[in-house]
Amino acid sequence: MQVPARFEYERASSVGHALMLLERLGPEARVVAGGHSLIPMMKLRLAQPEALVDINDLAELSHLAVEGDELVVGALVRHARLLADAEAGRLFPILHDAERVIADPVVRNRGTVGGSLCQADPSEDLSAAFSALRATAVIQGPGGARTVPIREFHTGPYETAVEPGELLTELRVPIRPGSGSAYQKVERRVGDWPVAAAGAVLVIHDGVIAEAGIGLTAVGAAHFAAPEAEESLIGQVPGEEAYARAGALAAAHCEPQSDQRGPADYKRHLVGELVRRALARAAERAGRGGLR
Amino acid sequence: MMITVTVNGQAHTRDVEPRMLLVHFLRDELRLTGTHWGCDTSNCGVCVVHLDGTPVKSCSVLAVMADGHEVTTVEGLERDGELDTVQKGFVECHGLQCGFCTPGMMLTARWLLDRDPDPSEAEIREAISGQLCRCTGYENIVRSVRWAAESEAAS
Numbered sequence A: 001m002q003v004p005a006r007f008e009y010e011r012a013s014s015v016g017h018a019l020m021l022l023e024r025l026g027p028e029a030r031v032v033a034g035g036h037s038l039i040p041m042m043k044l045r046l047a048q049p050e051a052l053v054d055i056n057d058l059a060e061l062s063h064l065a066v067e068g069d070e071l072v073v074g075a076l077v078r079h080a081r082l083l084a085d086a087e088a089g090r091l092f093p094i095l096h097d098a099e100r101v102i103a104d105p106v107v108r109n110r111g112t113v114g115g116s117l118c119q120a121d122p123s124e125d126l127s128a129a130f131s132a133l134r135a136t137a138v139i140q141g142p143g144g145a146r147t148v149p150i151r152e153f154h155t156g157p158y159e160t161a162v163e164p165g166e167l168l169t170e171l172r173v174p175i176r177p178g179s180g181s182a183y184q185k186v187e188r189r190v191g192d193w194p195v196a197a198a199g200a201v202l203v204i205h206d207g208v209i210a211e212a213g214i215g216l217t218a219v220g221a222a223h224f225a226a227p228e229a230e231e232s233l234i235g236q237v238p239g240e241e242a243y244a245r246a247g248a249l250a251a252a253h254c255e256p257q258s259d260q261r262g263p264a265d266y267k268r269h270l271v272g273e274l275v276r277r278a279l280a281r282a283a284e285r286a287g288r289g290g291l292r
Numbered sequence B: 001m002m003i004t005v006t007v008n009g010q011a012h013t014r015d016v017e018p019r020m021l022l023v024h025f026l027r028d029e030l031r032l033t034g035t036h037w038g039c040d041t042s043n044c045g046v047c048v049v050h051l052d053g054t055p056v057k058s059c060s061v062l063a064v065m066a067d068g069h070e071v072t073t074v075e076g077l078e079r080d081g082e083l084d085t086v087q088k089g090f091v092e093c094h095g096l097q098c099g100f101c102t103p104g105m106m107l108t109a110r111w112l113l114d115r116d117p118d119p120s121e122a123e124i125r126e127a128i129s130g131q132l133c134r135c136t137g138y139e140n141i142v143r144s145v146r147w148a149a150e151s152e153a154a155s
């Protein structure tokens, strides 16, 4: 039987209260959202926080709405809710593509968007999706709120820009007219973490690629991004040739490790192929009118 | 820490350690052993219960997180001595063999039918995709859920 080590439990009633609790309980306290990464780690004693601050009651972190030219996703939005939200799926099909293959429906009922990003597992799917989308993270601390571009959010495996005593409150995703997006993942079995996965966002203006975002996960890509592949696409006419070149660049610049999910060269091969497919799908969606 | 959890409509107050998992609270504190406990790693789904009406894996939820909330277990599916249609479906269509996965399967099926009274086979398979059955090969589970859907549509 797996049982976590002893800890103190507090339930926060507002963001301010959560920050106060975190300050009082000190650096060994952790936030618990869905708990579906943290509690399994505590059961295995891979994590032994002295205290947990439960943020599940914070309705103020559960918003999911368009504000101006951004989609704002509260940190406590559950996977299932993001997947069920028609507007989010219309604006950013990449988010629905990714959510559909994250874990299983029951886990998705509980796990949160913020928890996924803060867990910063090197195989997290949403990290790649938000990296492709060039989202912005909003972090709240005792001194107020600050924003961090998603590509500066992850500071290493299981490490983020969220300092002890701070909360991730929301993600802001810029809405780009003329864009299309997609996510492609290969997993060993339904609901598993990716062997490799790639997300793509394309903005096409007057028949050429004006902006490109490519996110990668599980393959050792710094900041879950593929900047060389993105650059190669700018100014190009959308088409198989450009996608294949971008895929090859992404594959060349990531650093997959061999593990129980597969050998490194296979993962590298997958990156090339998944980037190519995600780009083709994103372009097709942009072409179908894409966003407005 | 004192917590009060409403389980199958009845409030239960207990003094528990924060580290107690919801599955053990239900099984060991309340003696509701219909909720099973399997992989302990959030993969198999035998521990599924409804938390505020939504299926969750209770091996990965702390009992203290359910304080002030409502839980439904398999024991709560029957009403006034009558089995839920989903339970009847499992009886009619031989939806179980050893029965280990069954409580979780039925709770997810109930939730599915409450949201979508006429799910396709693919939708049923997707809904239970986080739950493992070592016996039935899933065929009869899918049939049981379809039986329940059709029977509810007819009534």
Ligand SMILES: Cc1cc2nc3c(=O)[nH]c(=O)nc-3n(C[C@H](O)[C@H](O)[C@H](O)COP(=O)(O)OP(=O)(O)OC[C@H]3O[C@@H](n4cnc5c(N)ncnc54)[C@H](O)[C@@H]3O)c2cc1C
Pocket (backbone or CB within 6 Å): A030, A031, A032, A033, A034, A035, A036, A037, A038, A039, A075, A076, A101, A102, A103, A104, A107, A110, A111, A112, A113, A114, A115, A116, A117, A118, A119, A123, A124, A125, A126, A162, A166, A167, A168, A169, A191, A192, A193, A194, B041, B042, B043
């Ligand atoms: C069986 C299973 C399969 C899975 N498969 C996949 C998969 O295929 N792909 C995938 O990407 N993920 C997968 N996951 C992970 C899943 O997406 C989790 O929901 C997610 O990793 C964590 O979300 P959570 O809300 O449960 O976070 P928690 O476990 O509550 O927290 C995770 C970490 O983030 C911190 N944290 C949480 N919220 C905040 C916040 N607002 N501010 C600051 N810190 C915070 C916590 O302190 C903790 O360190 C899987 C999980 C399970 C159990």
Ligand code: FES
Pocket (backbone or CB within 6 Å): B036, B037, B038, B039, B040, B041, B042, B043, B044, B045, B046, B047, B048, B057, B058, B059, B060
């Ligand atoms: S015991 Fe909870 S998912 Fe297996």
Ligand code: FES
Pocket (backbone or CB within 6 Å): B095, B096, B097, B098, B099, B100, B101, B102, B132, B133, B134, B135, B136
């Ligand atoms: S009936 Fe035996 S595990 Fe499903």
